[in-house]
Amino acid sequence: SGLITIDPGYKNTGSTQSAITFLDGEKGVLRYRGYPIEQLAEKSSFLEVVYLLIYGEAPNRQEIQQFQDKINHHTLIHEDMKKFFDGYPSKSHPMGQLAALVCSLSTFYPESLEPDMNEEEVDQTIIKLLAKMPTIVSWIYKKSMGHPYMYPKNKLDYVSNFLYTTFGHRTEEYEIDPVVVNAMNKLLILHADHEQNCSTSTVRIVGSSNSNLFASVSAGIAALWGPLHGGANQAVIEMLEVIRKDGGDVDKWVEKAKSKTDSFRLMGFGHRVYKNFDPRAKIIKKACDDILDKLGIDDPVLDIAKRLEKAALEDSYFVDRKLYPNVDFYSGIIYRALGFPTEMFTVLFALGRLPGWIAQWKEMRENKEPIGRPRQVYVGSGARDFKEISE
Numbered sequence: 001s002g003l004i005t006i007d008p009g010y011k012n013t014g015s016t017q018s019a020i021t022f023l024d025g026e027k028g029v030l031r032y033r034g035y036p037i038e039q040l041a042e043k044s045s046f047l048e049v050v051y052l053l054i055y056g057e058a059p060n061r062q063e064i065q066q067f068q069d070k071i072n073h074h075t076l077i078h079e080d081m082k083k084f085f086d087g088y089p090s091k092s093h094p095m096g097q098l099a100a101l102v103c104s105l106s107t108f109y110p111e112s113l114e115p116d117m118n119e120e121e122v123d124q125t126i127i128k129l130l131a132k133m134p135t136i137v138s139w140i141y142k143k144s145m146g147h148p149y150m151y152p153k154n155k156l157d158y159v160s161n162f163l164y165t166t167f168g169h170r171t172e173e174y175e176i177d178p179v180v181v182n183a184m185n186k187l188l189i190l191h192a193d194h195e196q197n198c199s200t201s202t203v204r205i206v207g208s209s210n211s212n213l214f215a216s217v218s219a220g221i222a223a224l225w226g227p228l229h230g231g232a233n234q235a236v237i238e239m240l241e242v243i244r245k246d247g248g249d250v251d252k253w254v255e256k257a258k259s260k261t262d263s264f265r266l267m268g269f270g271h272r273v274y275k276n277f278d279p280r281a282k283i284i285k286k287a288c289d290d291i292l293d294k295l296g297i298d299d300p301v302l303d304i305a306k307r308l309e310k311a312a313l314e315d316s317y318f319v320d321r322k323l324y325p326n327v328d329f330y331s332g333i334i335y336r337a338l339g340f341p342t343e344m345f346t347v348l349f350a351l352g353r354l355p356g357w358i359a360q361w362k363e364m365r366e367n368k369e370p371i372g373r374p375r376q377v378y379v380g381s382g383a384r385d386f387k388e389i390s391e
């Protein structure tokens with residue numbers, strides 16, 4: 001129809017009204033439910049932000065305790081799921097495993113497939129997913145290391161429990177370092193929601209057909225995997241390592257990123273919405289210095305990252321196109337300092353983004369939004385007659 005306008009990449013198309021996250025890309029403002037990201041990253045725990053995003057208000061002490069208790073009842077995953085981990089090749093990418101395992105949860109909880117769930121049933125499904133995701137992520141890590149799986153210790157808080165099941169060992173006590181807990185809380189908070197990005201709009205569009213929460217979030221994980229989205233955090237560290245091994249000449253790589261005959265882009269640079277700076281990147285850059293200092297780690301790629309950032313920000317190509325470091329530019333350096341292998345980085349992004357996906361799926365349901373179904377402009381062949389294959 002002549003009435004359809006196309007907007008590739010939906011650069012100027014709004015798909016929904018939402019009361020969850022406010023973002024002003026010109027001014028570099030990001031707020032969850034009205035609260036500035038800077039304050040949340042400084043003063044709250046990840047679990048408080050999870051509650052805030054999903055239920056709309058910040059919890060008080062009693063509410064957060066009840067929420068933690070409810071989650072702690074569901075941190076185990078079905079023993080049969082262990083066999084799934086055994087089935088993957090040891091070097092298989094964590095994101096492929098995560099998407100499959102999260103989707104598989106729907107087969108263990110068939111009640112979640114019911115589109116007419118009441119509020120309490122929806123909540124049960126949400127709690128199960130929040131509780132099981134960290135265990136799944138930890139076990140993906142354990143599998144990659146060839147280490148035995150660790151069962152959650154439910155007296156621990158959400159983030160400490162995740163660190164325990166990831167880095168704890170059956171043979172020795174694991175001391176949870178408060179520096180690591182704080183760093184992890186901060187990183188997860190900064191990733192918790194980001195309005196209608198590629199993975200979140202995927203979750204909403206899949207959910208709009210009344211697909212269950214596990215399947216919808218699994219689709220979001222698949223969308224997040226790509227290097228232009230969440231996969232950028234892995235790509236950044238790989239890029240910094242290549243630059244380091246190549247001698248560390250950052251100007252050469254800035255030139256390469258500018259070249260229109262070379263498909264190379266500076267990973268961790270640029271954003272669809274932020275055209276001044278990414279407020280998350282600002283917080284992470286500062287946290288990165290602080291955490292490496294506290295952990296006594298001297299990572300040579302941090303120096304390369306800083307020099308690369310400076311060189312790009314002084315170059316008219318990047319200035320004219322308003323390309324700034326995004327959330328992924330420094331996050332990988334912190335993940336690495338905490339002991340995560342590079343291939344786990346995007347899985348950690350997914351763990352952080354989970355409450356955002358859940359909140360958006362829930363809002364889409366409560367708004368009774370219609371099934372997502374974009375139109376197109378057909379440019380293929382006109383009508384023609386089909387001949388049998390023998391002709």
Ligand code: CMC
Binds near residue numbers: 197227230231273327
């Ligand atoms: N390096 C070099 N040039 C770039 C880059 C970059 N990282 N990003 C954009 N450009 C150029 C691009 O070539 C284009 O130039 P021209 O106008 O001459 O054709 C211009 O800047 C606009 O780029 P675009 O691709 O039209 O912008 P977009 O809004 O469609 O893409 C983006 C946004 C994030 C996909 C892109 O900036 C990019 O590929 N960045 C690298 C990957 C990355 O860091 N992704 C993480 C995003 S933040 C976390 C998340 O949300 O997942």
